[in-house]
Amino acid sequence: MNRKIVNRDIATFRGDVAVLVPAAGSGLRLGGGVPKALRELDGRSLLSHAISRLTAAPSVGLIVVAAPPHLVAETAQMITAETAADAGTAAGAEVEIVVVAGGATRQESVALALAAVPEGLDIILVHDAARALTPSGLVESVAAAVREGHGAVIPALAVVDTVKRVSAADAVLGTVDRSELRAVQTPQGFRRSILVKAHADAVDQHTDDAGMVERLGLAVHCVPGSEYALKITRPIDLILAEALLRAETA
Ligand code: CTP
Ligand code: MG
Numbered sequence: 001m002n003r004k005i006v007n008r009d010i011a012t013f014r015g016d017v018a019v020l021v022p023a024a025g026s027g028l029r030l031g032g033g034v035p036k037a038l039r040e041l042d043g044r045s046l047l048s049h050a051i052s053r054l055t056a057a058p059s060v061g062l063i064v065v066a067a068p069p070h071l072v073a074e075t076a077q078m079i080t081a082e083t084a085a086d087a088g089t090a091a092g093a094e095v096e097i098v099v100v101a102g103g104a105t106r107q108e109s110v111a112l113a114l115a116a117v118p119e120g121l122d123i124i125l126v127h128d129a130a131r132a133l134t135p136s137g138l139v140e141s142v143a144a145a146v147r148e149g150h151g152a153v154i155p156a157l158a159v160v161d162t163v164k165r166v167s168a169a170d171a172v173l174g175t176v177d178r179s180e181l182r183a184v185q186t187p188q189g190f191r192r193s194i195l196v197k198a199h200a201d202a203v204d205q206h207t208d209d210a211g212m213v214e215r216l217g218l219a220v221h222c223v224p225g226s227e228y229a230l231k232i233t234r235p236i237d238l239i240l241a242e243a244l245l246r247a248e249t250a
Helices: 044-056 069-082 105-114 137-146 192-201 209-215 235-250
Strands: 017-022 058-068 096-101 124-125 152-158 165-166 173-177 183-184 188-191 221-225
Touching: 017 044, 017 105, 044 058, 044 069, 044 137, 044 152, 069 096, 069 188, 096 105, 124 137, 124 173, 124 192, 137 152, 137 209, 137 221, 152 209, 188 192, 188 209, 192 209
Parallel strands: 017 058, 017 124, 058 096, 152 221
Antiparallel strands: 124 188, 152 183, 152 188, 165 173
């Protein structure tokens, strides 16, 4: 881990996909006093859960984690210890994992991870560490849609609640047509050149990478998302994730 990979022959990666994992957030809404990616769920960190599922997707050849800047070495050690049992499970080859220092915002963390991807890997996924239980099947379906020619791909789910626009004074301004709405998840997948341009041209902060591609006026394609790809954000999400994990292993 943390080896210099810039000059590495692309053909030696296990798969043709690089996944950037922003994991440098502090997790204020979840609480607990540690960065969210390092919070434990069933004896291992959220980040390790996410990495295990990424390495179980055969397309993935490289994972670049953006860690809290003061915890880069600890994060690398933790990944080595907690994912040792996963290594080499697919096709007998290991997925390369690199840890870099993240930034002050999610967007900055993604940009820093993107800068560490060697030339030649042309399909790049961006995946929140906080979506720790994302199935490898979703990773594969996003990668496949990029491979088939979509420049930007997002997993999306229908919105279950009725959604209203409300004024600052709590007065309802109107009801939004729910059939047109989707809740969007990660991994989001991109042709490399599009993601690089989106980040280079970004003038303000976006909560996802596809938002920057939309701003360029380029097409973004939806594939079906997964309930398991929920973003662990609030304390109740951790309880839900524990239950999902139990249901999965039962
Ligand atoms: N993230 C990051 N760098 C930042 C901020 C966020 O890499 N400066 C990552 C988080 O680690 C997380 C993902 O972006 O995996 C989505 O962010 P979010 O769920 O908002 O996580 P946090 O920012 O950690 O949580 P909070 O907003 O509650 O503090
Ligand atoms: Mg945040």
